[in-house]
Amino acid sequence: MSGHRPKGNTREFRNLANIAETASTSRILNLAYVHHHANEEPEYKRNPFFQHPTLNKAILVKHTLRPNELEAFTRDRRTATKVILPFDSTDLRLGGGALFVDQVGFERILREVCGGSAMDIQSDLRILKMIDALPSLDPFILKECLARQGVHPAGCYFVISKSDIASMMSFANDEIDKLVRIAFGDSQSTASMQFASKILSDNVDSELDPLRATLRLNSNEFSEGLFSWRGFLYFKWRYIALREELGRVIEGLAKYQPRGFTDADLKEYITTARPRIAKDIMATLTSVGKILENYDSAFAALTKDLNPTPFRTFLINGPAMFFELGENVGVLSHIASFWSYRMGSSRTHRLSLLEFAELLIDFEESLACVFVDK
Structure with missing residues (x-):
């Protein structure tokens, strides 16, 4: 590709800071943004997207895999669902840890990051795998697919105007x-x-x-x-x-x-x-x-x-x-x-x-x- 492109890690941290300022798109589910703007709402407290508080402040991205990332999976795929866990959800410029849904050792790594037993994050794992099977994070499609599986997060997670x-x-x-x-x-x-x-x-x-x-x-x-x-x-x-x-x-x-x-x-x-x-x-x-x-x-x-x-x-x-x-x-x-x-x-x-x-x-x-x- 012609021309110089900004270095990966530095660029990703800056992009993460840019994401912090906006709500979700069809390729980004910004739960940190929702937490920052809606965490005092009764419905948010009653019906969280994820049960684990760490995951409920994560940023999910439909990510196009780079060549060096393909080896993290046991099957061929072009895209993956990237789970970004900010070090500080109020200041994403500090960066965060990240893993892919369904990468090798995914469940073990997630348990280590979130703490607790497998049962503690079982329902969240099910939701993550449902999301990974979707073609995009479009709020209308996401809400409908989750509802079909009996999952009904608060309306503040889905930015769809009346x-x-x-x-x-x-x-x-x-x-x-x-x-x-x-x-x-x-x-x-x-x-x-x-x-x-x-x-x-x-x-x-x-x-x-x-x-x-x-x-x-x-x-x-x-x-x-x-x-x-x-x-x-x-x-x-x-x-x-x-x-x-x-x-x-x-x-x-x-x-x-x-x-x-x-x-x-x-x-x-x-x-x-x-x-x-x-x-x-x-x-x-x-x-x-x-x-x-x-x-x-x-x-x-x-x-x-x-x-x-x-x-x-x-x-x-x-x-x-x-x-x-x-x-x-x-x-x-x-x-x-x-x-x-x-x-x-x-x-x-x-x-x-x-x-x-x-x-x-x-x-x-x-x-x-x-x-x-x-």
Whole structure:
């Protein structure tokens, strides 16, 4: 890679300090931030994310593995869930210890760090492994996946605005209503709304059997397929917004002028990285669009042509496609939200050359986990 990049360990400590100032993104779950801002709230105390207090102030990151980190695992993987345990959750500039979920010796190391027996952290281990299986840390997907396993942390852990929830639910309801009417008929509009609500809330019961029968799915296929479908609907909703958000990022990548003294190596890196990142963002966005086109085609076959076979196939294959789509959308959402945070109108000064280079490196490392044409 052309140009000089900031050294790893020093850069990671500075990035950790930057993370401290913002809430979570689709690749970062910042429990230290939540603790700092919500630890006096009754719901926070009643329903912590993790039971162990050390873990409940951790920072979780969907991390693209570097070549020297691959040997920490017994199976091939591109990304891992990194658990950062700050030395001081009120001052992340001091750094912290870190380990990966499912690395060799993970449970033993975690017990040593947290103290206590295996039973003391058993429920937290289960949650960490659930999170590791997810394609991103997007708050909507994270909350839904945990709820399916009976885990209900306080609402302060999930930064989702009421307007976003209302917009997403309206978008999803419009899509689901088309399908429910196929199974139940236009004459049952009230019942159709109720069934759409059941699907969105994961309340799959016998009342949805007509829909399951239409699609010729068994109970498990139906339940898993509906979960993936809800994920697809959420990602489609995010994709529509991301096209505009990432347009601003790409424009900013080309135009942003960092402040400070000129470093020839850093300047060379930034010059070459700008178009490279813009190209990879567009390639990833295109990939997401193609995956969603497969869904749209299958859904149209059912709702317009009354042919259930393509959508049945989609629901069966949905869980596998859900991961790739979620990973891609997660990366793009992280870039859009982190760019907005770092370049927001509330910022009183421009980033330095080094700070801007570190931002670009974060974007490149995030994009590295996605299957894009390099």
